Amino acid sequence: MERTRRDFMTRVGGIVAAGAVVQAHAAAGSKTKDESEKTAALTPHKQPPLPYTYDALEPYMDARTVELHYTKHHAGYVNGLNAAEAELAKARDANDFRMIQHWSRKAAFMGGGAFLHALYWSCMAPPASAEREPRGALAAKLVNDFGNIPAFKAQFTSVAETVEGSGWGVLAYRPEDRRLIVLQAENHQKLSPWDATPVLCIDVWEHAYYLKYQNRRADFIAAWWNLVDWEQVAKNLDAAP
Numbered sequence: 001m002e003r004t005r006r007d008f009m010t011r012v013g014g015i016v017a018a019g020a021v022v023q024a025h026a027a028a029g030s031k032t033k034d035e036s037e038k039t040a041a042l043t044p045h046k047q048p049p050l051p052y053t054y055d056a057l058e059p060y061m062d063a064r065t066v067e068l069h070y071t072k073h074h075a076g077y078v079n080g081l082n083a084a085e086a087e088l089a090k091a092r093d094a095n096d097f098r099m100i101q102h103w104s105r106k107a108a109f110m111g112g113g114a115f116l117h118a119l120y121w122s123c124m125a126p127p128a129s130a131e132r133e134p135r136g137a138l139a140a141k142l143v144n145d146f147g148n149i150p151a152f153k154a155q156f157t158s159v160a161e162t163v164e165g166s167g168w169g170v171l172a173y174r175p176e177d178r179r180l181i182v183l184q185a186e187n188h189q190k191l192s193p194w195d196a197t198p199v200l201c202i203d204v205w206e207h208a209y210y211l212k213y214q215n216r217r218a219d220f221i222a223a224w225w226n227l228v229d230w231e232q233v234a235k236n237l238d239a240a241p
Helices: 005-013 063-094 100-122 136-146 149-162 217-227 230-239
Strands: 167-174 179-186 197-203
Touching: 063 100, 100 197, 136 149, 136 179, 136 230, 149 167, 149 179, 149 217, 197 230
Parallel strands: none
Antiparallel strands: 167 179, 167 197
């Protein structure tokens, strides 16, 4: 596990710097400020490219759902993260923190959505090319930490089916005891432990499946297993700190 947590989040999380950092709200030609007055740099976050065409996940995930999910929902979280961080920068510039709770929550919600969506897309592959089952070190790790692979899948499926409201099922690596654990994430960030790195996730917000599966979340989850790219999940685990 040679890569740092920052390397992993950038590569897998999709919250990618769009070129050089920019100075927040810095007016062109403004006078040079001393160190105590400098405005902090912001990173403009960019949605990573979808790694396949909209129809590549058929028949398990329909093209229209993938298109709307990626271009509207995922893009919205990336844009929302940029907006929230810009507002936090304004608050610092003005020393006016009356809306700090609102924008802090927005940054957490939008940032969580941007990260998890990018991980979600990257961990799926067209059915013809997706690895049907985990292999090698990943398979051994799942057996070690869950008893056997069917037990892991059963727990993950149950977690995804039962997360309250809108949320995610997540497989994460916990460095404290070097174990893989299965988590529920309500919204994008609630119930998320600080010390675990997601390596696989499924989106069970209704926008992820409603056009094809209506309210049948369990059917969507069962179909999703046919799309999991276990080779990518293994890479994510290897890159986790």
